[in-house]
Amino acid sequence: MQAPWVTFRPELKVLDCTIRDGGLINNHQFDTDLVKAVYQTCVEAGLDYMEIGYRNSKRLFPKEKFGAFRHSDEEDIRRITGDHDEAATGLRLAVMADAGKSDWKTDILPRSQSVVGMVRVACYVDQIPEAVEMIHDAHEKGYETSCNLMAISTLQHAEIDQALQSVAETPVDVIAVVDSFGSLYREQIDILVGKFLEVAKATGKQVGIHAHNNQQLAFANTIDAIILGANRLDATMAGLGRGAGNCPMELLVGFLRNPKFKKRAIWKLLQDHFVALRQRMEWGPLVPYIITGQHNEHPRAAIEVLAGPNRDKYVEFYDRIVGE
């Protein structure tokens, strides 16, 4: 399972979640051209998965306000991918369904009617019972599945153990550590990924990692998870993602030595689309995101302050977060 770092583990797979996670910045109001370019880049760069969006509820996220990839209807995905050919492209499409926010019973079609091959179930620890139902449902409909346990940095280890136990009994394929707040250091990644790996090894599942970049540690924590044995890695182009963003794909693919991954396609995407995108959207480890990450808080307060006239008042923001 381990490999010397100058070689590679063939079982290690990379998932692009640029549009899904980035859409949390702009309510998924992306131009079709950009989504197509990301899809094409995933194919050309040899990535294993593209999570194209959420499959969340149109009642909770109305079409007037939210773009297509908050719901990822089949026809909207096909508008980007055509009749996506998994075997020919080597790329599997994924959608994310949030516990508590998805009409999954009706909105997730049988896999034979979908271009999607994987359903990722995201949940907070108190939503584990619904997540278990969602995993069973998606598995029975024919999908590969994952369980992404969010905001893990806020949980007691006893809670994590119980959550893992519940999920271990399901047919879920991947269990993923999600550092939603970008607050974890290497020593904590070691402990958490270690816990997940124990369960995964006993049940034949794989461990995933989804890191946020508040402390410029998303890439480093992903490397740490790889060294420990995690084989499912999330990253985004230019690190695009809510708040501080995610593990940048261009860094991850530079580190991985599997010759099937092609960096050049990613540089082309960044050059042709992301230089311009940076003018319209803001993400990355800005000071307010560092501060929420250091104090293990949701980036909400940082997002708010950055949208207003006090965006550069770091001391005031720090005092507020630490409650001085």
Next chain:
Amino acid sequence: MQAPWVTFRPELKVLDCTIRDGGLINNHQFDTDLVKAVYQTCVEAGLDYMEIGYRNSKRLFPKEKFGAFRHSDEEDIRRITGDHDEAATGLRLAVMADAGKSDWKTDILPRSQSVVGMVRVACYVDQIPEAVEMIHDAHEKGYETSCNLMAISTLQHAEIDQALQSVAETPVDVIAVVDSFGSLYREQIDILVGKFLEVAKATGKQVGIHAHNNQQLAFANTIDAIILGANRLDATMAGLGRGAGNCPMELLVGFLRNPKFKKRAIWKLLQDHFVALRQRMEWGPLVPYIITGQHNEHPRAAIEVLAGPNRDKYVEFYDRIVGE
């Protein structure tokens, strides 16, 4: 020597090299106000060292072209620090002297005539003989000393071993791993810091780390070095430094748990000075710096391309670096 990560190692010391390393971007043409603010912040944040500049040659770096802190004359330092009181402030001032670029015999005064307490000798591996002379000279003049072996990612391990052997025989206090190109991954840091620690333990010296941020790994690699046992850490305010910049002080101090370090002073500096500085100077892990880091090259080519009309032509730059 090791400490659980929720506590701290009192022997671990932090050095700010904002002005010294940042000055490589602008030929050390900093406003006096900024240098004063960084100095004041080092004192207020409880940092252990401030490397205020180079003590390099006025023949090689003429006064007409280079600012005061390329040479760090005593009167220029005193203009910032007054009669700096090490004991009262807890801060020791340092200067860096480059082998091959410093008139160290004449320009480094006896310590009794200087506000500086430490001389850091920077060298490439082929300059070790001069570095050894410089260390002896500075030591005899009364200074704490370090040897910073630059561009270590380009060296064979046999070269490193020989360099370490030469330096081990000197009275140097600190031997530092310098990832000049920002190309090292954790596995390589493990090997290099391990080598340095072996020599350090046998000779009663300390190991330092100076990381560059091309791959967003400067902070993570510094954490790795801390975990291994390095006790002398370089960082800069907002990561200011040549090319991709350095390990950001605001992240490092967030990680360290020694209560003497105060983050609030750093947020104030970033707010009052660095928001504006970002409008005048550019640094950070931009794509061309990522590319030179990934390919273990000096950032020179990236600096050049970023200064010209092709700064966003990533594919062309990548092709050039990989020689396609």
